[in-house]
């Protein structure tokens with residue numbers, strides 16, 4: 001049995017749904033289907049999830065945007081119109097949108113999540129109806145198996161163990177196609193909670209693990225994962241195969257074609273993943289699995305980049321002897337809700353690199369001031385507007401000269417390197433450069449390996 005997930009671009013309109021139906025019918029092993037909400041395509045410029053979140057804000061403000069609600073219904077109607085879905089059946093779906101603003105929610109956060117989840121909830125119901133109308137024995141499944149724990153601060157934490165327990169008793173009958181909505185599940189109070197954005201990939205992965213699928217197929221709008229984000233460099237080399245660890249490093253560092261947290265259930269279940277293109281289903285796509293099964297591994301598999309980082313450099317004589325220094329720094333970071341990404345250190349120096357995207361300038365300055373006061377470093381320096389480039393490759397493991405090969409093209413291009421970390425992960429090298437140099441740096445490294 002295979003789990004097959006379709007992203008928002010694959011389910012954006014009626015034409016895309018036709019392709020999806022054909023892909024499901026083509027292989028009788030494709031029995032567990034996960035849907036995203038209708039996304040963007042050449043003709044649709046907005047994701048339904050974003051429309052629902054905007055609608056949620058209008059309801060919170062006390063002025064529900066009825067035009068927007070209508071526009072969301074139109075998205076589902078346009079899909080239904082491409083098939084044989086009756087008015088009555090469509091109404092069972094769109095009526096659920098009318099009910100959104102009538103329910104009571106424990107918090108605004110939960111209201112937003114509940115509204116957003118309806119993008120996938122309704123799309124899965126619609127796909128099940130469409131499959132049935134085409135003679136496929138499809139069943140919609142409310143994902144009560146996907147479990148979250150709502151914490152005191154209202155955060156929802158995914159509970160893999162409880163989810164697996166529930167999935168262990170899920171009966172997969174021969175020839176039946178099960179359609180699950182992605183992106184959300186239920187907490188201990190049986191209230192809807194969602195993953196972070198792009199989280200339908202995680203639903204697919206946990207179903208693949210829990211139902212012991214032979215393959216997790218993830219259908220999107222590119223024929224393979226490329227060595228570099230195609231929005232940064234045009235027509236980059238495709239990656240035919242890579243290890244779970246390579247994919248996790250690359251997706252965390254900026255390849256948002258696949259959610260980084262979706263790798264973990266796949267690893268636990270040892271289910272290989274194949275990323276494929278709904279618009280070109282015969283293309284081989286990218287295979288992701290255990291490193292031991294890779295036939296050959298290049299020095300560099302991929303180069304990912306994320307902007308909006310800052311580095312705080314601290315210097316104090318004999319800093320390494322002060323066992324409390326790092327602990328107090330991390331406590332301050334927790335107070336400001338900043339989580340660090342990298343922390344290279346030396347005898348007298350420590351740099352902490354963090355994503356500052358959700359910090360205002362004022363919050364950032366307050367944090368720096370608090371560090372100055374609490375820790376009294378001899379030198380404190382903030383380097384803002386950094387881009388983090390992760391160069392990832394299974395082939396770099398235990399290979400001397402890997403770092404030199406990556407850095408040499410940057411020196412040639414006179415790009416100044418703010419930081420390098422070839423730390424805990426033996427398959428990834430982190431480079432920090434000024435944001436304005438990021439694209440040139442990626443191109444220089446890419447050209448030296450692939451051009």
Ligand SMILES: Nc1ncnc2c1ncn2[C@@H]1O[C@H](COP(=O)(O)OP(=O)(O)O)[C@@H](O)[C@H]1O
Nearest residue numbers: 007008009220221222225226228229255256257
């Ligand atoms: N390295 C990469 N290789 C391929 N696509 C990438 C890469 N990095 C980012 N992307 C982007 O990811 C997109 C697919 O992800 P997404 O838009 O979330 O699709 P879906 O709608 O299927 O969930 C691609 O169209 C591409 O713009």
Ligand SMILES: N[C@@H](CC(=O)OP(=O)(O)O)C(=O)O
Nearest residue numbers: 007008036049197198199200
């Ligand atoms: N629809 C949700 C969840 C998701 O996974 O979407 P997609 O598969 O289109 O990335 C989002 O937009 O975040």
